[in-house]
Amino acid sequence: GDPLRRLDRPRRRQAVRALAGLLVLGPTAWLGWRELPWREWTADARTATGQQRRMELADGTQLVLNTASAVDIEYTAQQRTLWLRAGEILLTTGRDSPQLHRPFIVQTTQGAIRALGTRFMVRDEGSAVRVAVFEGAVEVRPGSAPAATQVLPAGRQAVFNGREVGPQVPADAMEASWEQGMLAVRNWRLADLVDELGRYRRGVLRCDPAVADLRVSGAFPLDDVDASLRLLEKTLPVTVSRVTPYWATVAPRTGVAN
DSSP states (O other), X not given: OOHHHHTTOHHHHHHHHHHHTTXXXXXXXXXXXXXXXXXXXXXXXXXXXTOOEEEEOTTSOEEEEOTTOEEEEEEOSSXXXXXXXESEEEEEOOOOXXXXXXXXXXXXXXXXXXXXXXXXEEEEOSSOEEEEEEEEEEEEEETTOGGGOEEEETTEEEEEOSSOBOOOEEOOGGGGGGGGTEEEEEEEXXXXXXXXXXTTXXXXXXXXXXXXXXXXXXXXXXXXXXXXXXXXXXXXXXXXXXXXXXXXXXXXXXXXXX
């Protein structure tokens, strides 16, 4: 049958998880285990570090998973639900059949996001969740404070946790540039750029405090983070020092003052 329909079967998913629990994990699996905790590792759809995945769901919804992300998909007769287990997703919701009119919900660690016919991005940052709306609108409902629910219209974004929704600020379409395999930034701190690039690269990537506040604008390829680092070396007074292929630091270039 249709593989997407099979994703809607919770019992099948539970059986797969139970079977997976019996496996003896080798070194490669252990590396994946460290990157995605158990619930994420067994999710319906997931990506590894540096990987992205594009899917079309049964209702025509377009789902794009960013690096190291995981979602569970549960479509019932009453509701369409995506559980964001880790990472970041970009959604363009499909139009449900006129007979069903099921609400479309993204469940996160901090609460629920209800799509109101829209294109939007959700990023789980651990202690908070960031939502940016590019078309339509979404309703953000903190898990422990339903009365704090807010509607985010197109062009706005906010960060929320289980208790409250933060201030609404402009949502820049550049924030979804990762969907095209690029990270487009405007006047970012170098430390923030290095942190973001580190999400797409295995191992540790850090920024020396001496150059952390340098400002950066440009577009950086995400499928080749080392190429992005070379671009930084060409445009800023920095160098990338590597202890191993998995441990790199963006540091001041020798002989260049901060």
